[in-house]
Amino acid sequence: MEWSVSKIAALRQCHRKFYFAQELADHHFTHPVRRKAFELSQSKSLRMWQGSLIDHAFSNMIVPIYKDKQEPDFLEIADDLVDMAERQFAFSANKQYHEKGMTKKKAGDEFAILDIHESGVPFSWEELSSVYETIHQIILQIPVLPSPEPGKTLDEYLRTASYLRPNIQYWRYEFQGVTLNPQIDMVRYKDKSVQVIDWKVSDSNSSDYSNQLFLAGVVAYHNIKKEYQEKGWALLSQQAFTLYEYNLMNGNIKQHSFSRETTARALDYVFKFREEQEMLSFGRKWNELDIRDYETTDKKETCMFCKFKPLCIHLIKNKFNYDEAQYTQLVQDHQLAGA
Numbered sequence: 425m426e427w428s429v430s431k432i433a434a435l436r437q438c439h440r441k442f443y444f445a446q447e448l449a450d451h452h453f454t455h456p457v458r459r460k461a462f463e464l465s466q467s468k469s470l471r472m473w474q475g476s477l478i479d480h481a482f483s484n485m486i487v488p489i490y491k492d493k494q495e496p497d498f499l500e501i502a503d504d505l506v507d508m509a510e511r512q513f514a515f516s517a518n519k520q521y522h523e524k525g526m527t528k529k530k531a532g533d534e535f536a537i538l539d540i541h542e543s544g545v546p547f548s549w550e551e552l553s554s555v556y557e558t559i560h561q562i563i564l565q566i567p568v569l570p571s572p573e574p575g576k577t578l579d580e581y582l583r584t585a586s587y588l589r590p591n592i593q594y595w596r597y598e599f600q601g602v603t604l605n606p607q608i609d610m611v612r613y614k615d616k617s618v619q620v621i622d623w624k625v626s627d628s629n630s631s632d633y634s635n636q637l638f639l640a641g642v643v644a645y646h647n648i649k650k651e652y653q654e655k656g657w658a659l660l661s662q663q664a665f666t667l668y669e670y671n672l673m674n675g676n677i678k679q680h681s682f683s684r685e686t687t688a689r690a691l692d693y694v695f696k697f698r699e700e701q702e703m704l705s706f707g708r709k710w711n712e713l714d715i716r717d718y719e720t721t722d723k724k725e726t727c728m729f730c731k732f733k734p735l736c737i738h739l740i741k742n743k744f745n746y747d748e749a750q751y752t753q754l755v756q757d758h759q760l761a762g763a
Contacts, residue, residue: 475625
Protein backbone atom coordinates (compact mmCIF):
# COMPACT_ATOMS: atom_id res chain seq x y z
CA MET A 425 0.00 0.00 0.00
CA GLU A 426 1.41 3.38 -1.02
CA TRP A 427 0.86 6.33 1.29
CA SER A 428 1.27 10.05 0.86
CA VAL A 429 0.55 13.01 3.09
CA SER A 430 -2.33 14.05 0.81
CA LYS A 431 -3.99 10.67 1.42
CA ILE A 432 -3.75 11.08 5.17
CA ALA A 433 -5.03 14.66 5.03
CA ALA A 434 -8.09 13.72 2.95
CA LEU A 435 -8.93 10.74 5.16
CA ARG A 436 -8.66 12.87 8.30
CA GLN A 437 -10.98 15.53 6.92
CA CYS A 438 -13.75 13.46 5.35
CA HIS A 439 -14.16 9.88 4.14
CA ARG A 440 -16.20 11.05 1.16
CA LYS A 441 -13.43 13.51 0.22
CA PHE A 442 -10.93 10.65 0.43
CA TYR A 443 -13.14 8.62 -1.91
CA PHE A 444 -13.27 11.39 -4.53
CA ALA A 445 -9.58 12.29 -4.34
CA GLN A 446 -7.93 8.92 -3.89
CA GLU A 447 -10.32 6.21 -5.07
CA LEU A 448 -12.36 7.80 -7.86
CA ALA A 449 -10.26 10.52 -9.52
CA ASP A 450 -8.62 9.55 -12.81
CA HIS A 451 -7.27 11.77 -15.61
CA HIS A 452 -8.60 9.61 -18.44
CA PHE A 453 -11.85 10.58 -20.17
CA THR A 454 -13.20 7.00 -20.25
CA HIS A 455 -15.47 7.54 -17.26
CA PRO A 456 -16.86 11.10 -17.02
CA VAL A 457 -17.41 10.98 -13.25
CA ARG A 458 -13.79 9.91 -12.68
CA ARG A 459 -12.52 12.67 -14.96
CA LYS A 460 -14.67 15.21 -13.10
CA ALA A 461 -13.28 14.04 -9.77
CA PHE A 462 -9.77 14.44 -11.22
CA GLU A 463 -10.49 17.98 -12.44
CA LEU A 464 -11.85 18.95 -9.04
CA SER A 465 -8.86 17.37 -7.31
CA GLN A 466 -6.58 19.56 -9.43
CA SER A 467 -8.57 22.76 -8.92
CA LYS A 468 -7.12 25.53 -6.77
CA SER A 469 -8.35 28.69 -5.15
CA LEU A 470 -6.53 31.89 -6.13
CA ARG A 471 -4.59 31.78 -2.85
CA MET A 472 -3.58 28.14 -3.37
CA TRP A 473 -2.65 28.89 -6.96
CA GLN A 474 -0.47 31.79 -5.84
CA GLY A 475 1.39 29.44 -3.49
CA SER A 476 1.83 26.74 -6.10
CA LEU A 477 3.28 29.28 -8.55
CA ILE A 478 5.88 30.43 -6.02
CA ASP A 479 6.69 26.84 -5.09
CA HIS A 480 7.06 25.91 -8.77
CA ALA A 481 9.37 28.84 -9.45
CA PHE A 482 11.58 28.07 -6.50
CA SER A 483 11.82 24.30 -7.05
CA ASN A 484 12.00 24.29 -10.85
CA MET A 485 13.39 27.68 -11.89
CA ILE A 486 15.64 28.86 -9.05
CA VAL A 487 17.17 25.94 -7.13
CA PRO A 488 18.29 24.13 -10.33
CA ILE A 489 20.31 27.24 -11.24
CA TYR A 490 22.03 27.18 -7.86
CA LYS A 491 22.56 23.44 -8.27
CA ASP A 492 24.52 24.19 -11.48
CA LYS A 493 26.59 26.79 -9.57
CA GLN A 494 25.10 29.67 -11.57
CA GLU A 495 23.60 33.01 -10.45
CA PRO A 496 19.84 33.36 -10.95
CA ASP A 497 18.46 36.49 -12.61
CA PHE A 498 15.59 37.06 -10.19
CA LEU A 499 13.97 39.86 -12.18
CA GLU A 500 13.85 37.67 -15.28
CA ILE A 501 12.47 34.75 -13.26
CA ALA A 502 9.82 36.99 -11.66
CA ASP A 503 8.73 38.27 -15.08
CA ASP A 504 8.66 34.74 -16.50
CA LEU A 505 6.56 33.54 -13.56
CA VAL A 506 3.94 36.27 -14.09
CA ASP A 507 3.85 35.36 -17.78
CA MET A 508 3.30 31.70 -16.88
CA ALA A 509 0.57 32.67 -14.42
CA GLU A 510 -1.25 34.65 -17.12
CA ARG A 511 -1.08 31.69 -19.48
CA GLN A 512 -2.36 29.36 -16.78
CA PHE A 513 -5.25 31.70 -16.04
CA ALA A 514 -6.19 31.75 -19.74
CA PHE A 515 -5.96 27.93 -19.92
CA SER A 516 -8.32 27.62 -16.97
CA ALA A 517 -10.68 30.40 -18.08
CA ASN A 518 -11.06 28.79 -21.51
CA LYS A 519 -11.54 25.41 -19.80
CA GLN A 520 -8.99 23.80 -22.07
CA TYR A 521 -8.71 21.02 -19.50
CA HIS A 522 -12.13 19.84 -20.75
CA GLU A 523 -10.71 19.10 -24.20
CA LYS A 524 -10.64 15.39 -24.92
CA GLY A 525 -7.16 13.98 -24.54
CA MET A 526 -5.87 16.99 -22.60
CA THR A 527 -3.32 15.93 -19.98
CA LYS A 528 -1.02 17.77 -17.63
CA LYS A 529 1.94 16.56 -19.67
CA LYS A 530 0.42 17.82 -22.93
CA ALA A 531 -0.47 21.22 -21.45
CA GLY A 532 2.94 21.61 -19.81
CA ASP A 533 3.40 24.64 -17.59
CA GLU A 534 0.11 26.14 -18.84
CA PHE A 535 -1.97 23.53 -17.02
CA ALA A 536 -4.16 24.98 -14.31
CA ILE A 537 -7.70 24.50 -13.05
CA LEU A 538 -9.00 27.33 -10.91
CA ASP A 539 -12.11 26.93 -8.79
CA ILE A 540 -13.42 30.28 -10.02
CA HIS A 541 -13.80 28.69 -13.47
CA GLU A 542 -14.60 25.08 -12.61
CA SER A 543 -16.92 25.54 -9.63
CA GLY A 544 -18.08 29.11 -10.02
CA VAL A 545 -16.38 30.48 -6.91
CA PRO A 546 -16.75 34.28 -6.97
CA PHE A 547 -13.67 36.48 -7.34
CA SER A 548 -12.64 40.02 -8.17
CA TRP A 549 -10.13 41.21 -10.75
CA GLU A 550 -8.35 43.00 -7.91
CA GLU A 551 -7.68 39.60 -6.33
CA LEU A 552 -6.19 38.33 -9.58
CA SER A 553 -3.98 41.41 -9.93
CA SER A 554 -2.83 40.87 -6.36
CA VAL A 555 -1.70 37.33 -7.25
CA TYR A 556 0.46 38.62 -10.11
CA GLU A 557 1.92 41.39 -7.97
CA THR A 558 2.60 39.12 -4.99
CA ILE A 559 4.40 36.37 -6.91
CA HIS A 560 6.59 38.98 -8.61
CA GLN A 561 7.53 40.59 -5.29
CA ILE A 562 8.19 37.28 -3.52
CA ILE A 563 10.61 36.10 -6.21
CA LEU A 564 12.54 39.39 -6.04
CA GLN A 565 12.94 39.18 -2.26
CA ILE A 566 14.14 35.55 -2.16
CA PRO A 567 17.91 36.21 -2.29
CA VAL A 568 17.84 38.44 0.80
CA LEU A 569 15.62 36.22 2.94
CA PRO A 570 17.24 34.63 6.02
CA SER A 571 18.48 31.05 5.91
CA PRO A 572 18.69 28.09 8.29
CA GLU A 573 22.37 28.94 8.80
CA PRO A 574 22.65 32.02 11.09
CA GLY A 575 24.28 35.00 9.44
CA LYS A 576 23.67 33.75 5.90
CA THR A 577 21.07 34.95 3.45
CA LEU A 578 19.08 32.36 1.53
CA ASP A 579 21.19 33.21 -1.52
CA GLU A 580 24.41 32.45 0.38
CA TYR A 581 22.92 29.30 1.88
CA LEU A 582 22.10 27.91 -1.57
CA ARG A 583 25.37 29.05 -3.17
CA THR A 584 27.54 27.41 -0.49
CA ALA A 585 25.88 23.99 -0.62
CA SER A 586 28.05 21.04 -1.58
CA TYR A 587 25.11 19.70 -3.55
CA LEU A 588 21.40 20.48 -3.96
CA ARG A 589 18.60 18.10 -4.86
CA PRO A 590 15.29 19.87 -5.58
CA ASN A 591 11.79 18.48 -6.02
CA ILE A 592 12.47 14.78 -5.32
CA GLN A 593 9.50 12.61 -6.26
CA TYR A 594 11.13 9.25 -6.97
CA TRP A 595 12.46 8.27 -3.53
CA ARG A 596 10.49 5.58 -1.75
CA TYR A 597 10.79 3.68 1.49
CA GLU A 598 8.84 0.56 2.41
CA PHE A 599 8.10 -0.17 6.04
CA GLN A 600 5.93 -3.07 7.19
CA GLY A 601 3.85 -3.20 4.02
CA VAL A 602 3.47 0.55 3.62
CA THR A 603 5.32 2.40 0.85
CA LEU A 604 6.08 6.02 1.64
CA ASN A 605 6.53 8.30 -1.38
CA PRO A 606 6.39 11.93 -0.26
CA GLN A 607 7.44 14.78 -2.50
CA ILE A 608 10.61 16.19 -0.93
CA ASP A 609 11.04 19.85 -1.79
CA MET A 610 14.81 20.00 -1.37
CA VAL A 611 17.76 18.18 0.14
CA ARG A 612 20.91 20.23 0.80
CA TYR A 613 24.23 18.50 1.33
CA LYS A 614 26.99 20.42 3.14
CA ASP A 615 30.15 18.62 4.24
CA LYS A 616 28.90 15.75 6.44
CA SER A 617 25.44 17.14 7.10
CA VAL A 618 22.13 16.90 5.26
CA GLN A 619 19.22 19.33 5.51
CA VAL A 620 15.75 18.29 4.34
CA ILE A 621 13.70 21.38 3.45
CA ASP A 622 9.94 21.69 3.12
CA TRP A 623 9.03 24.97 1.38
CA LYS A 624 5.85 26.66 2.59
CA VAL A 625 3.98 29.38 0.73
CA SER A 626 1.35 30.42 3.29
CA ASP A 627 0.72 33.72 5.04
CA SER A 628 0.08 31.73 8.21
CA ASN A 629 2.64 30.04 10.43
CA SER A 630 0.09 28.25 12.61
CA SER A 631 -0.43 25.13 10.48
CA ASP A 632 1.34 21.97 11.63
CA TYR A 633 3.27 20.27 8.82
CA SER A 634 5.63 18.35 11.09
CA ASN A 635 4.40 14.84 10.24
CA GLN A 636 4.83 15.59 6.54
CA LEU A 637 8.40 16.70 7.18
CA PHE A 638 9.22 13.74 9.44
CA LEU A 639 8.07 11.31 6.74
CA ALA A 640 10.17 13.18 4.17
CA GLY A 641 13.12 12.86 6.56
CA VAL A 642 12.59 9.11 6.97
CA VAL A 643 12.49 8.57 3.19
CA ALA A 644 15.50 10.85 2.58
CA TYR A 645 17.55 9.16 5.31
CA HIS A 646 16.99 5.63 4.00
CA ASN A 647 17.54 6.53 0.34
CA ILE A 648 20.74 8.45 1.07
CA LYS A 649 21.91 5.59 3.28
CA LYS A 650 21.33 3.16 0.40
CA GLU A 651 23.24 5.41 -2.04
CA TYR A 652 26.19 5.72 0.32
CA GLN A 653 26.27 1.95 0.85
CA GLU A 654 26.29 1.32 -2.91
CA LYS A 655 29.18 3.78 -3.36
CA GLY A 656 31.13 2.45 -0.40
CA TRP A 657 31.04 5.79 1.41
CA ALA A 658 30.99 6.23 5.17
CA LEU A 659 27.36 6.25 6.31
CA LEU A 660 25.82 9.31 7.88
CA SER A 661 24.12 8.99 11.24
CA GLN A 662 20.56 10.13 11.79
CA GLN A 663 22.01 13.01 13.85
CA ALA A 664 23.60 14.38 10.65
CA PHE A 665 20.10 15.11 9.27
CA THR A 666 18.21 18.30 10.07
CA LEU A 667 14.62 19.06 9.09
CA TYR A 668 13.35 22.55 8.29
CA GLU A 669 10.06 24.14 7.33
CA TYR A 670 10.79 27.30 5.37
CA ASN A 671 8.07 29.81 4.58
CA LEU A 672 8.95 31.60 1.35
CA MET A 673 6.22 34.18 1.94
CA ASN A 674 7.90 35.68 4.99
CA GLY A 675 11.21 33.91 5.60
CA ASN A 676 10.05 32.20 8.81
CA ILE A 677 11.96 29.01 9.60
CA LYS A 678 11.01 26.09 11.86
CA GLN A 679 13.52 23.41 12.75
CA HIS A 680 12.25 19.97 13.77
CA SER A 681 14.05 17.34 15.78
CA PHE A 682 14.81 14.24 13.72
CA SER A 683 15.06 11.41 16.23
CA ARG A 684 13.85 7.86 16.73
CA GLU A 685 10.96 9.19 18.81
CA THR A 686 9.72 11.75 16.27
CA THR A 687 10.03 9.35 13.33
CA ALA A 688 8.22 6.62 15.30
CA ARG A 689 5.33 9.03 15.98
CA ALA A 690 5.15 9.96 12.29
CA LEU A 691 5.06 6.30 11.25
CA ASP A 692 2.40 5.55 13.86
CA TYR A 693 0.40 8.40 12.32
CA VAL A 694 0.56 6.66 8.94
CA PHE A 695 -0.44 3.28 10.33
CA LYS A 696 -3.39 4.77 12.20
CA PHE A 697 -4.98 6.00 8.99
CA ARG A 698 -3.84 3.00 6.99
CA GLU A 699 -6.08 0.80 9.12
CA GLU A 700 -8.95 3.24 8.64
CA GLN A 701 -8.53 3.12 4.86
CA GLU A 702 -8.35 -0.68 4.83
CA MET A 703 -11.66 -0.84 6.66
CA LEU A 704 -13.21 1.35 3.96
CA SER A 705 -11.63 0.06 0.77
CA PHE A 706 -10.48 -3.51 1.42
CA GLY A 707 -8.12 -3.21 -1.55
CA ARG A 708 -11.00 -3.16 -4.02
CA LYS A 709 -10.96 -1.47 -7.43
CA TRP A 710 -12.84 1.80 -7.89
CA ASN A 711 -15.82 0.16 -9.63
CA GLU A 712 -16.20 -2.30 -6.77
CA LEU A 713 -16.57 0.46 -4.20
CA ASP A 714 -19.82 2.03 -3.02
CA ILE A 715 -19.68 5.77 -2.42
CA ARG A 716 -22.29 5.40 0.31
CA ASP A 717 -19.75 3.50 2.42
CA TYR A 718 -17.73 6.72 2.63
CA GLU A 719 -19.50 8.99 5.08
CA THR A 720 -19.53 12.76 4.78
CA THR A 721 -18.05 14.91 7.52
CA ASP A 722 -20.17 16.56 10.18
CA LYS A 723 -17.84 19.59 10.22
CA LYS A 724 -19.50 22.44 8.35
CA GLU A 725 -16.21 24.25 7.71
CA THR A 726 -14.65 21.20 6.03
CA CYS A 727 -17.68 20.75 3.80
CA MET A 728 -17.94 24.46 3.00
CA PHE A 729 -14.42 24.69 1.60
CA CYS A 730 -14.21 21.22 0.01
CA LYS A 731 -13.34 21.32 -3.68
CA PHE A 732 -15.51 18.24 -4.27
CA LYS A 733 -18.64 19.85 -2.81
CA PRO A 734 -20.43 20.42 -6.19
CA LEU A 735 -19.89 16.79 -7.23
CA CYS A 736 -20.92 15.50 -3.82
CA ILE A 737 -24.15 17.52 -3.86
CA HIS A 738 -24.94 16.45 -7.43
CA LEU A 739 -24.49 12.76 -6.68
CA ILE A 740 -26.61 12.92 -3.54
CA LYS A 741 -29.42 14.73 -5.38
CA ASN A 742 -29.18 12.36 -8.34
CA LYS A 743 -29.26 9.11 -6.33
CA PHE A 744 -25.50 8.68 -6.79
CA ASN A 745 -25.67 8.63 -10.58
CA TYR A 746 -23.49 11.10 -12.46
CA ASP A 747 -25.08 13.16 -15.23
CA GLU A 748 -22.75 15.63 -16.94
CA ALA A 749 -25.50 18.00 -18.08
CA GLN A 750 -27.20 18.10 -14.68
CA TYR A 751 -23.85 18.64 -12.93
CA THR A 752 -23.03 21.55 -15.26
CA GLN A 753 -26.46 23.06 -14.61
CA LEU A 754 -25.90 22.76 -10.85
CA VAL A 755 -22.63 24.70 -11.13
CA GLN A 756 -24.25 27.35 -13.35
CA ASP A 757 -27.13 27.75 -10.90
CA HIS A 758 -24.61 28.20 -8.12
CA GLN A 759 -22.80 30.89 -10.12
CA LEU A 760 -26.05 32.78 -10.73
CA ALA A 761 -27.01 32.52 -7.06
CA GLY A 762 -23.67 34.03 -6.05
CA ALA A 763 -23.71 36.78 -8.67
